Amino acid sequence: MRSPKEISIEKKIFEQLNPESSAFKTAELLSSDSEIQLMQEYANTVSIVRLGYNDHGPVHMRTVTRNAVLMLNILHEAGIKTNLENENAGTLDDSMTAVILASFLHDLGMTIGRQDHELYSMTLATPIIDRILEKVYPDELGKRVIIRSLAMEGIIGHMAARRIHSLEAGLILIADGCDMEKGRARIPMVLNTEPKVGDIHKYSANSIEKVKITAGDPKPVRISIDMSSDVGFFQIEEVLLPKVNMSPVKPYIEIMASVQGGESKKYL
Incomplete structure (x- = not known):
């Protein structure tokens, strides 16, 4: 069950998205998915109770999503195009979908442990990304392939341990770093x-x-x-x-x- 804090952050995410967009539908599916919720909650148990780290659970992953969506919207307003747009591989909506997937799932690997958790996150997120994208882009295999790859780049790059190359993936680690309030x-x-x-x-x-x-x-x-x-x-x-x-x-x-x-x- 989602907490009032989680619901409040979700509201702020949805407010930044076009209700008719694929990104909005993706955010809805992610936030209402029971398996994702349970994985995020267990990631927090491992992080806080077992390892003594700070929040890596549902509130954190939603906060990172909110931060990333906000930054992408600001960049768009400033006339900065995403990699998918510049490469004629997708739209701003497609880029936003990838950013939301990556930020919402980036710390699932904390269910296993801290070391290399970005690698575990990518492994655990892959089947989830696939089933979400099949609902959002049911007849567009090409888009699903591209968006999945971009989301994985965002997940694996969020610890700043590996060089990433897309603006979309580059938003995730900054959005993650910005979640540092007390x-x-x-x-x-x-x-x-x-x-x-x-x-x-x-x-x-x-x-x-x-x-x-x-x-x-x-x-x-x-x-x-x-x-x-x-x-x-x-x-x-x-x-x-x-x-x-x-x-x-x-x-x-x-x-x-x-x-x-x-x-x-x-x-x-």
Whole structure:
């Protein structure tokens, strides 16, 4: 059963999509799928309870989807075309469908473990992507092949460990890196009180008050980060920036960060 938080994020996703589009239908199918919901919930159990990491479950995967959809819409408004559009291989709607599939399923591999989870995510997501696309594009095998490949590129590339080449896939790792507000670290902070290596990630994330994605100037997309403490700069510099640097979307991104009451620091 989806939580009120999950439903709220889904509403924000749907608000950004054309109700008549393939992307909208894809988002509907993903959000109402019982198997996906159970896999996302178990990914969170493994991540938080077993491993002591932060949220990698239904809320996180929906948040990443919302971020990715928002950025793609901003880029479209700025006249930036996707790879499918530039290569005459598909439409903006097709690109959005691939982005939604990748972002909604990118952390399913956490049901198995942290190491190489992007590879496991791709394996677990493949049959799901196939059955979703068969409903959305029942008579268009060519489109299903292209969109599946693009979604897989987004999934396998979200950890910034492998070079990716499409704008669509490049949105996923940035959208993932932007989910760093303190709520994501709240449960691990409560459950795991013994100090251990890696705690800096939890404490830095807990200082991130707000992340906003808006249209920017002069670059199309602005990521604004508001922090309660300067320990949050660790989260930006060690988590978000490496993902931006590996993304084909980097030329279109600017990042502004500030501790509450302080001056903004511009990264890009």
